Amino acid sequence: MRLLLDSMKQTLTEILLEALARAKSKGELKLDTQPVITLETPKDKNHGDMSSTFALAMAKIEGKPPRKIAEIVLANIQDEEGIIAKTEIAGPGFINFFLKQDRWRKTLFDIDAEAHEYGLKDIGKGERVQVEFVSANPTGPLHVGHGRGAAVGDALANLLAAVGYDVQREFYINDAGRQVRLLAQSLYARYQQALGNNVAFPEDGYHGEYIAEVAQDLIKVHGNTFLNKPLEECAAIFTDFGKDAMLADIRTDLEAFGVRFDVWFSEKTLLADNSVQRSIAELRERGYLYDQDGAQWLRSTAFGDDKDRVVVKKDGEYTYLASDIAYHRNKLARGFTQLVNIWGADHHGYIPRVQAVIQAFGHPKDSLHVLLVQLVSILRHGQPVPMSKRAGNFVTLRDVVQDVGADVARYIFLTRKTDSHLDFDLDIAKEQSRENPVYYVQYAHARIASVFREVETRNIPVPGRDAVQIDLLDVEEEQNIIKALAKYPEMIEEAALAYEPHRITFFLQDLAGLLHNYYFKHRIITEDLARTGARLFLMKQVKTVIQSALKILGVAAPERM
RNA sequence: GCGCCCAUAGCUCAGCUGGAUAGAGCGACGGACUACGAAUCCGUAGGCCAGAGGUUCGAAUCCUCUUGGGCGCACCA
Numbered sequence: 001m002r003l004l005l006d007s008m009k010q011t012l013t014e015i016l017l018e019a020l021a022r023a024k025s026k027g028e029l030k031l032d033t034q035p036v037i038t039l040e041t042p043k044d045k046n047h048g049d050m051s052s053t054f055a056l057a058m059a060k061i062e063g064k065p066p067r068k069i070a071e072i073v074l075a076n077i078q079d080e081e082g083i084i085a086k087t088e089i090a091g092p093g094f095i096n097f098f099l100k101q102d103r104w105r106k107t108l109f110d111i112d113a114e115a116h117e118y119g120l121k122d123i124g125k126g127e128r129v130q131v132e133f134v135s136a137n138p139t140g141p142l143h144v145g146h147g148r149g150a151a152v153g154d155a156l157a158n159l160l161a162a163v164g165y166d167v168q169r170e171f172y173i174n175d176a177g178r179q180v181r182l183l184a185q186s187l188y189a190r191y192q193q194a195l196g197n198n199v200a201f202p203e204d205g206y207h208g209e210y211i212a213e214v215a216q217d218l219i220k221v222h223g224n225t226f227l228n229k230p231l232e233e234c235a236a237i238f239t240d241f242g243k244d245a246m247l248a249d250i251r252t253d254l255e256a257f258g259v260r261f262d263v264w265f266s267e268k269t270l271l272a273d274n275s276v277q278r279s280i281a282e283l284r285e286r287g288y289l290y291d292q293d294g295a296q297w298l299r300s301t302a303f304g305d306d307k308d309r310v311v312v313k314k315d316g317e318y319t320y321l322a323s324d325i326a327y328h329r330n331k332l333a334r335g336f337t338q339l340v341n342i343w344g345a346d347h348h349g350y351i352p353r354v355q356a357v358i359q360a361f362g363h364p365k366d367s368l369h370v371l372l373v374q375l376v377s378i379l380r381h382g383q384p385v386p387m388s389k390r391a392g393n394f395v396t397l398r399d400v401v402q403d404v405g406a407d408v409a410r411y412i413f414l415t416r417k418t419d420s421h422l423d424f425d426l427d428i429a430k431e432q433s434r435e436n437p438v439y440y441v442q443y444a445h446a447r448i449a450s451v452f453r454e455v456e457t458r459n460i461p462v463p464g465r466d467a468v469q470i471d472l473l474d475v476e477e478e479q480n481i482i483k484a485l486a487k488y489p490e491m492i493e494e495a496a497l498a499y500e501p502h503r504i505t506f507f508l509q510d511l512a513g514l515l516h517n518y519y520f521k522h523r524i525i526t527e528d529l530a531r532t533g534a535r536l537f538l539m540k541q542v543k544t545v546i547q548s549a550l551k552i553l554g555v556a557a558p559e560r561m
Numbered sequence: 562g563c564g565c566c567c568a569u570a571g572c573u574c575a576g577c578u579g580g581a582u583a584g585a586g587c588g589a590c591g592g593a594c595u596a597c598g599a600a601u602c603c604g605u606a607g608g609c610c611a612g613a614g615g616u617u618c619g620a621a622u623c624c625u626c627u628u629g630g631g632c633g634c635a636c637c638a
Contacts, residue, residue, distance in 0.1 A: 040577075042580090043576085043577090043581090044581070044582080046581095047581070053581095091580090091581050093618085094580075094581065137638080174638070177637085178638060179637095179638060296636095306564070306634075309635095309636095310636045313636040314636055319636065319637080323638095345633090348564095349564075349565075349632085349633040349634060351565090372566075374631085374632090375632090415574080416573095416574070417575090420567070421631075423573070428573095436600085437586080440601090443598085444601095447598060450597070450598055451597050454597045490577085494577065502575090503575095506574095506575060506585085509575095509586085510585085516601055517601090517602065519598095520593090520601065521603095523597065525596095561598090
């Protein structure tokens with residue numbers, strides 16, 4: 001599909017390249033090296049629709065002042081298609097292009113034709129990408145930090161899919177290590193205690209009340225079968241029961257949050273089918289594994305890690321890294337060309353060694369992209385709510401979703417860059433005002449929907465693209481909206497390539513602001529039927545784009561609020 | 562001690578990968594409902610982009626150092 005903004009940029013680039021070539025053949029410019037034509041949309045409207053700085057960049061090589069170069073180039077421009085309304089040289093040598101308004105207005109036809117496909121590109125070309133996120137230990141309920149990871153991961157997956165990648169969402173279940181052992185011990189203790197056998201609670205156990213609840217469930221299923229039995233005899237059952245109960249909770253919470261995974265990948269299966277063993281053997285063959293002090297080490301320093309890392313301990317047990325080696329080898333073997341892992345920021349020190357693993361298996365370092373998500377602080381009445389995971393006292397995702405709703409929570413999680421701290425103010429999240437950006441954006445959508453309801457009751461015709469007179473969209477506010485809509489595809493592409501879904505929320509807030517501003521200043525439904533039709537046509541396209549963008553974020557676009 | 566991330570308006574944050582006079586929201590102050598939804602809009606005030614050097618036509622953005630915050634540095638996960 002061909003998009004307006006891109007084609008405009010492209011056309012302009014071609015025009016400039018031709019102008020340069022002409023200048024060269026006339027001997028006005030040396031052009032020993034081909035300059036890169038950069039075009040950007042200036043933030044100041046007075047600087048035109050497109051602006052280029054290449055004259056500044058060329059000045060040194062060319063040995064001419066940038067303004068002179070700009071003059072030469074402009075003099076050689078031939079605008080056959082007639083898209084340029086005006087050009088100017090500004091400041092030290094910027095070249096500003098003012099494009100004919102008709103060109104912008106035609107964006108509306110693109111949107112009308114492509115509807116929800118508008119802005120979706122195929123830069124992924126069906127390449128398979130995996131996004132692994134949340135991957136919380138199945139030892140307790142999800143907290144708000146997981147919620148942020150879930151919102152980011154899900155939106156990013158949507159975003160990558162929107163630009164043509166074949167995306168898979170995966171949740172890695174840590175069901176093999178120390179954490180689930182501790183879960184079993186904690187559950188065992190609560191079980192025994194509930195039945196009157198007062199055994200000691202494990203030192204590092206999970207203190208949350210939910211453990212006692214799971215113990216009650218276990219009693220319902222198994223009665224007192226395990227009363228007074230030593231832990232060793234029933235550890236497997238306690239582990240499985242506890243883990244399954246936690247996973248069921250996690251899954252329920254995620255669904256309530258609107259997040260679904262394609263694959264739930266169990267660490268245990270990697271051990272069960274000897275993948276871990278085989279992966280380690282392969283690393284040894286490749287020369288990245290060696291023995292020292294009775295342990296087996298990954299030579300991660302070969303790929304820039306600070307030190308080598310133990311994979312198999314002196315006592316023969318695997319470290320966590322061993323599982324991750326097998327897991328990432330497994331991911332790569334599944335044919336993904338890009339792996340995206342979303343981790344809590346406290347795991348950043350782990351990145352170099354996993355990237356070392358990727359490279360040790362012969363894949364480029366950047367086939368793995370780790371996105372760090374900073375922690376979330378919850379504020380209530382302006383005060384931080386203390387959270388201590390150890391004491392089992394933290395704000396759960398479920399609490400937040402019940403309190404403010406999934407839409408609000410998701411949106412707020414996506415209003416920050418992932419690597420900056422997020423203060424989540426519960427009072428603001430419940431407020432229905434400008435301060436709460438979700439409502440601001442949703443309201444814009446609902447407002448438009450309301451206009452169309454009005455149009456329907458009054459029996460006012462809404463023209464199709466054949467009948468609409470878009471040249472009647474001539475007020476400044478309309479131009480602003482149209483230009484914002486025209487930027488949507490570019491924004492989506494950039495957000496996807498940068499793995500930054502938060503850009504969508506900012507785009508939406510801008511667009512909603514323009515809409516509200518327009519709506520307040522101008523009436524859409526007037527006596528003038530042709531003008532009314534044009535405005536309704538514009539509104540239809542705004543509605544489409546808001547819907548598309550919100551859909552990527554996983555947030556509803558309500559018809560009324 | 563070493564490494565990673567962060568520092569932008571009173572507060573919460575953007576800033577399109579080096580461009581022109583650094584932008585929003587909230588809060589403050591002042592305005593706008595006899596018209597399609599006031600969950601909205603308009604205006605005013607507010608800044609040495611933590612500090613100091615450097616790179617160049619040009620720096621909030623890139624490099625170095627300093628200060629101040631967060632987080633890592635296991636044969637834990």
